[in-house]
Amino acid sequence: MPLDRSIIARLSLFEGLGPAELDSILRDARSVRFAKETAIFEQEAEARSFYVLLAGHIRVVRTTPDGRQVIARYISEGEIFGVAAALGRLTYPATAIAAVDCVVLVWPNAVWPDLSSRFPVLAAGTFKTVGARLQDTQARVMELATEQVEQRVASALLRLVKQTGRKTDAGIEIDFPISRQDIAEMTGTTLHTVSRLLSAWEERGIIVSGRQRVTITDAHRLVMLAEHRDG
Amino acid sequence: MPLDRSIIARLSLFEGLGPAELDSILRDARSVRFAKETAIFEQEAEARSFYVLLAGHIRVVRTTPDGRQVIARYISEGEIFGVAAALGRLTYPATAIAAVDCVVLVWPNAVWPDLSSRFPVLAAGTFKTVGARLQDTQARVMELATEQVEQRVASALLRLVKQTGRKTDAGIEIDFPISRQDIAEMTGTTLHTVSRLLSAWEERGIIVSGRQRVTITDAHRLVMLAEHRDG
DNA sequence: GCGCCAGTTTGCGCCAGCGCAAATCGCCTG
DNA sequence: CAGGCGATTTGCGCTGGCGCAAACTGGCGC
Numbered sequence: 001m002p003l004d005r006s007i008i009a010r011l012s013l014f015e016g017l018g019p020a021e022l023d024s025i026l027r028d029a030r031s032v033r034f035a036k037e038t039a040i041f042e043q044e045a046e047a048r049s050f051y052v053l054l055a056g057h058i059r060v061v062r063t064t065p066d067g068r069q070v071i072a073r074y075i076s077e078g079e080i081f082g083v084a085a086a087l088g089r090l091t092y093p094a095t096a097i098a099a100v101d102c103v104v105l106v107w108p109n110a111v112w113p114d115l116s117s118r119f120p121v122l123a124a125g126t127f128k129t130v131g132a133r134l135q136d137t138q139a140r141v142m143e144l145a146t147e148q149v150e151q152r153v154a155s156a157l158l159r160l161v162k163q164t165g166r167k168t169d170a171g172i173e174i175d176f177p178i179s180r181q182d183i184a185e186m187t188g189t190t191l192h193t194v195s196r197l198l199s200a201w202e203e204r205g206i207i208v209s210g211r212q213r214v215t216i217t218d219a220h221r222l223v224m225l226a227e228h229r230d231g
Numbered sequence: 232m233p234l235d236r237s238i239i240a241r242l243s244l245f246e247g248l249g250p251a252e253l254d255s256i257l258r259d260a261r262s263v264r265f266a267k268e269t270a271i272f273e274q275e276a277e278a279r280s281f282y283v284l285l286a287g288h289i290r291v292v293r294t295t296p297d298g299r300q301v302i303a304r305y306i307s308e309g310e311i312f313g314v315a316a317a318l319g320r321l322t323y324p325a326t327a328i329a330a331v332d333c334v335v336l337v338w339p340n341a342v343w344p345d346l347s348s349r350f351p352v353l354a355a356g357t358f359k360t361v362g363a364r365l366q367d368t369q370a371r372v373m374e375l376a377t378e379q380v381e382q383r384v385a386s387a388l389l390r391l392v393k394q395t396g397r398k399t400d401a402g403i404e405i406d407f408p409i410s411r412q413d414i415a416e417m418t419g420t421t422l423h424t425v426s427r428l429l430s431a432w433e434e435r436g437i438i439v440s441g442r443q444r445v446t447i448t449d450a451h452r453l454v455m456l457a458e459h460r461d462g
Numbered sequence: 463g464c465g466c467c468a469g470t471t472t473g474c475g476c477c478a479g480c481g482c483a484a485a486t487c488g489c490c491t492g
Numbered sequence: 493c494a495g496g497c498g499a500t501t502t503g504c505g506c507t508g509g510c511g512c513a514a515a516c517t518g519g520c521g522c
Binding site for chain 2: 070134142
């Protein structure tokens, strides 16, 4: 059963491509479902495929030799990921884990040279995504190097809300389960410190939170916290 | 006066290209000299060109809104840099400064689409470099998030030595002037802490150092320091 | 050859945030 | 609806490394 082009037509990555072209691209793809907390690919494994996330949220995690984990980023719907091969790498540099039940499109790496040369828009879009990621990662280096923990955690929450925020009556909620431990692994601190910070912010009415759930109720004050030393 | 193809023939980026192709690539380039401590391009400036370093060493620096600096990386001979435009960015994300007198080749961005499609090897090599940089940057995030200052400084020195080390009778020396402040800006600490660490290491015979100069005399013990908590 | 200055060293006090431990709380399962 | 488990909260003590300040030094320019 061939995939219907409507599933990718709306994605910015494929913008400007015609129906026949979309069909041609989809001919090499298959759609796969991943249950919550299962791995799409693993760090160090041979890179055989690249992916586009159709539905869900994915956590990209790197593990140090001594077993400590760091969350490199979250992938949102419509993003391309696992493009190691296009960047000349033979293995994936990180593990991708479904944060919720996910649906992804999968292409074998072998089709990339052909696909990218036939559809320069696609290649350009992919490299633009990579460029943006490089930029983000460098911004994180700067944050880790120059900012205090409180600023870093505030920034991380704001980034998550911006990327995946869902409006509720209480405020804007992060759209997938995220633990204190996860936030700690994004910001280079411990779950204890994150917990203390969130508690303090909740007391001051800036957020409300629960088990694996965070809602920002006063984004403005959180921005102040992220930027300055007051708030 | 046209540039001679011999200046780039030996670079891995242009590997596998014939004389006519090299000449064709060089036709669009010009060679420029930058004096020590001058800027090749500035953060936030419109990206008009991309570059290849022919001789010297370049420091890539990002500045935070409040004026703190972080060294993103050092560029060595033969590397391509300033490729913002190929990644879909309109401005440079960082400032590039000649750490010593440098010679660079400069191409206007306008020729990139043509050049990269005519010479896929060149495009692939460029994206491979970008991929490696993304990898490096993520590795730095992990280091900043999980390691102590001592480990980070040791790792930074080892990376510099590996990238640009020059053998002397005392050991392996970093091939360009580098201050305690520079090392601090690479590792997210202060020049004071770096100075204390280097003094301690010098006392233990692991390095010898002077004004803007570091020589590793016992790389093995420095590796131990970078990995564990002893040494 | 001398003076100046950027780069470096070092002492001291302090505190942000980690590590450890224990209690508590929600949620899911049976 | 009871039990159990993973997530969260919170107290306490400690310390790595920062901030400040002052002294020192190697090299370059005059």
